[in-house]
Amino acid sequence: MARALGLMSGTSLDGIDVAIIDTDGAMHVSPGPARSFAYDEQDRALLRAALAEAEKLPPDPAARAARPGVLAQAEARVTARHAEAIRDFLAAETIDAASIDIIGFHGQTVIHRPDARFTVQIGDGAGLARAIGRPVAYDFRAADVAAGGQGAPLVxxxxxxxxxxxxxxxxxxxxxxxxxxxxxxxxxxxxxxxxxxxxxxxxxxxxxxxxxxxxxxxxxxxxxxxxxxxxxxxxxxxxxxxxxxxxxxxxxxxxxxxxxxxxxxxxxxxxxxxxxxxxxxxxxxxxxxxxxxxxxxxxxxxxxxxxxxxxxxxxxxxxxxxxGWSADAMEAQAFAYLAVRRLKNLPITFPTTTGVAEPMPGGIIAGAD
CATH class of the missing domain: 3.30.420.40 (ATPase, nucleotide binding domain)
Structure with missing residues (x-):
């Protein structure tokens, strides 16, 4: 069993959900505490601007790494807000960060066009790992989209x-x-x-x-x-x-x-x-x-x-x-679960969920160093 912390910031732009689960990445799931941390209006305004900026990106693989203009500001803000949310969550729940085996970081989707094999989630997984001192799994959609899948849904x-x-x-x-x-x-x-x-x-x-x-x-x-x-x-x-x-x-x-x-x-x-x-x-x-x-x-x-x-x-x-499930925390829990599956190299997408040719693992792991 692994203890994982999951993060979700959805397309509603309302804020960040944080949840803990203990799981083997298969049938055993034991949900722990969960909390939500709202974006303020400045955060939401910046994210709306990032959504508009992302529409201008050319749909090619090289553009996935591009963070022109406001996208760079938004990525830095998203990463900082997630680090703050984790610290506030762990403090409120009196949980030692060292007890977390892996963090599942969805990031913020700014554009998703699977027909063009193009999807972008902003959020610096390596930066978050350094900020918290724990490994972070992130960028869960890219491999599936590159292989011809839809890259969604992942849950x-x-x-x-x-x-x-x-x-x-x-x-x-x-x-x-x-x-x-x-x-x-x-x-x-x-x-x-x-x-x-x-x-x-x-x-x-x-x-x-x-x-x-x-x-x-x-x-x-x-x-x-x-x-x-x-x-x-x-x-x-x-x-x-x-x-x-x-x-x-x-x-x-x-x-x-x-x-x-x-x-x-x-x-x-x-x-x-x-x-x-x-x-x-x-x-x-x-x-x-x-x-x-x-x-x-x-x-x-x-x-x-x-x-x-x-x-x-x-x-x-x-x-x-x-x-006994949590409607609000379920997606954050899911990214904790996906992070554990990434640790074990288990598939997270399937022909019947994204249309990818065969079941695929997904995500990148950034170490804390």
């Missing part, structure tokens, strides 16, 4: 471990709603997984531009608005939804232009319905209808989104907490 092998350890009879679907939403189908054989479509990103961005808020807390504004069904139909006409899995998305793959002229409550209601409807459509791509959907991620806190999902899904849905 399915952890979802599978949780489902199997729980002894749940399949098929079970684990739904994570972050900035982008993704689904893992667990039954006999390797997990099947893909990005379903938009998660929270469109909603969050419109809340920020329209109201200066970082999210629609609890789904309250969506509940007060009216869905524009014509706009919703146009949004759902996107070619992505007809594509068979495996498939993955960039945070900015969808546009909210179609709802930009609507009153803000109606725009948010329509975008929330877009997320729920696209997830329901994703179920149609699965080999069999799942018996149960387990909901995790930041979207689990959006009560309007949860209600719409219950109306659309063809099966029951429960929150991850009902199984």
């Amino acid at each position: 399915p092998v952890y979802h599978q471990a949780l489902v199997l350890a729980e002894g749940l009879g399949g098929p079970i679907a684990v739904l994570n709603i972050g900035g982008v939403a993704n689904l893992t189908y667990v039954d006999d054989g390797p997990p099947i997984a893909f990005d379903t479509g938009p998660g929270n990103a469109l909603i969050d961005d419109m809340m920020f531009s329209g109201a200066g808020e970082k999210m629609d807390a609890g789904g309250a504004l969506a509940a007060a608005g009216k869905i524009d069904h014509a706009a919703l139909a146009d949004l759902l006409a996107h070619d992505y939804f007809a594509l068979p899995p495996p498939k993955s998305l960039d945070r900015n793959a969808f546009s909210s232009t179609r709802v930009a002229a609507l009153p803000l409550p109606d725009a948010i209601a329509t975008l929330t319905a877009f997320t729920a409807s696209s997830i329901a459509r994703a179920i149609e791509h699965l080999p069999k209808q799942p018996k149960l959907v387990v909901l995790s991620g930041g979207g689990a806190h959006n009560l309007t989104l949860r209600w719409q999902l219950m109306q659309h899904l063809p099966c029951g849905m429960i929150l991850a907490e009902r199984l």
